[in-house]
Amino acid sequence: MFMNKGRLEAFSDGVFAIIITIMVLELHAPEGASLEELKPLLPKLISYLLSFVYIAIYWNNHHHVFQVVKHVNGRVLWSNILLLFCLSLVPFVTAWMGENHFSSLPVALYGIILLMCALSYPVLIWSLIRLHGKDSLLAASIGKGTKGKISVAIYSTGILVSWFNSWISFVLYCMVAIIWFIPDRRIEKRIRNND
Amino acid sequence: MFMNKGRLEAFSDGVFAIIITIMVLELHAPEGASLEELKPLLPKLISYLLSFVYIAIYWNNHHHVFQVVKHVNGRVLWSNILLLFCLSLVPFVTAWMGENHFSSLPVALYGIILLMCALSYPVLIWSLIRLHGKDSLLAASIGKGTKGKISVAIYSTGILVSWFNSWISFVLYCMVAIIWFIPDRRIEKRIRNND
Amino acid sequence: MFMNKGRLEAFSDGVFAIIITIMVLELHAPEGASLEELKPLLPKLISYLLSFVYIAIYWNNHHHVFQVVKHVNGRVLWSNILLLFCLSLVPFVTAWMGENHFSSLPVALYGIILLMCALSYPVLIWSLIRLHGKDSLLAASIGKGTKGKISVAIYSTGILVSWFNSWISFVLYCMVAIIWFIPDRRIEKRIRNND
């Protein structure tokens, strides 16, 4: 008998749900009722939208991976917490980037946090594979992590480029989101074939 | 074997619970302890009440539909996230409408967000039906979506009317809430008959 | 087949958890680091403690009752939402009462909200019994609701008394909390005997 995954999923779902929702608290209702006063919120809204998509992507992949997870141990719990910690910093950098209209430093820091998330995700995967074995359905469903490596490369480029033109960085971050938008079909296929 | 719906429900319940509860944070406790200082909160309270009912309606219908859902896929996850994103903007427009005592633009924007929610809900339904098939219990329980079409028409009217008299818009939004207040008896019946 | 209670519990647990936790956000960290600056927080802390206990009591009783609930319907969902709405106003009155050092009006309003919660709870119970039948384990476990009636009487007294001396009201509210502190042993017993 091993520890079951139920509560790790429940706790993670809670944290994901809170992170994705508290970001909207940064959209403070302006005092006046005119269209003029809505305009300064536009960069914040764009910033929120991108982060919403990112958190949703992480939740989506987390969801897909844990469909084939059988059980967990202490190492899995802690690598999961590491991922959640990195994700928990997203609301802060989202707010900072939105408030400063995508200027260089906030955009760079936003990229750094995304990079930290992208680096902590494979740690979780690795600790799951270590527990389930290299021949497990889990290991077979994961693949080589090519997407992850490309993401890391694009984030790094985005961070560097931000000093010259932060909008290019922003476009790069959006690109990664698009790459990940499609959840890992491999897992869906494996689950279906494994029937 | 398909992906089960458990975590989609748990994550959605989390987001619903947070959206419905953080709106109350806009009711800032006034500094003084007199009745005078409570009065300005009244429009905020009305605004909160309407939005609370709306989020509860969406949760209610989400709950009813997922009672007959068997499994989910990537498309369902993402159309669910689209709905949650639209709903996550409700607290912002609720606060803006309440703070500006139901003046034209905030009331119009409130209607636009409600409209977005009303348009994204059938996307979720459609992706669920596409997965379960047109002969499924799910498809049979849903009906033609007449209520949804009426809602879209009333919201659109409300948004246009807000430029002349925003209180008429407010009454129209309340009307839609009343229409939806009664949860979909069809699903309850189908579940019972399907015993 | 009836609708199962799982998601109602999950959604309610989410709302309970958020209500009980966001109240702590009112304890703003003071700017300075001296003991002097902590003192003004004392009434807020007392206010928070009482409300924490109250929300916990409601969660506790909700938990006990739903242990013997078999299924739910639309009426149950909505009477549950009514209860959650009343409870969601507790953080606001808690903050107001704490900030104004338990002066008359905030203490009266606090009592009014508690009264609303106390009146909406039996509505939920009633709709559950209506669904399960008068001969159900649920109906047998509930009892006559004597505690509830006493609470309503004490709250009403507390609200009236607050105009003369709000501390008496506060003591009365604490008394009700103590009455309810012990969860309904009837349900625990019934569950055990029903083995």
Added chain:
Amino acid sequence: MFMNKGRLEAFSDGVFAIIITIMVLELHAPEGASLEELKPLLPKLISYLLSFVYIAIYWNNHHHVFQVVKHVNGRVLWSNILLLFCLSLVPFVTAWMGENHFSSLPVALYGIILLMCALSYPVLIWSLIRLHGKDSLLAASIGKGTKGKISVAIYSTGILVSWFNSWISFVLYCMVAIIWFIPDRRIEKRIRNND
């Protein structure tokens, strides 16, 4: 038949998830976009990191213990709520400690709250053992609580030392976190052997 543990876990997971996530709200995005304006956030970030680890440790141990819990009663519910109450004060002292750059009084109060958590945890364990019996798998998995006693001693030292040098206290608090970082292998082992 006894009351099952499902909702206690769900409610606790909700509260844990909210506590761990709302602390990040204290990291307010600075107005400007320069590195200068990020610097004052560093103590807040360190403070957040320590508290995040602490809440994660408590969640982790809660998770491990409840793996071997069979059922709950009123006493368990209330001792669990006591623990959650103590933990709910962590965000407040985290913010205060971070804002005042780890000066004496905030660091002492931070230690006092940690001490309260450390003292309320064995109350929960004790009420669980009382329900399950001294010969239960639960009792066998818990051990003598040596770690807990050491923690209480170090916290107490940290609180006293803070008047002279609050950084020593901070190091002591970190030490306790490190001691607890490794989750209770005993329970993992017992669960595995009990197969």
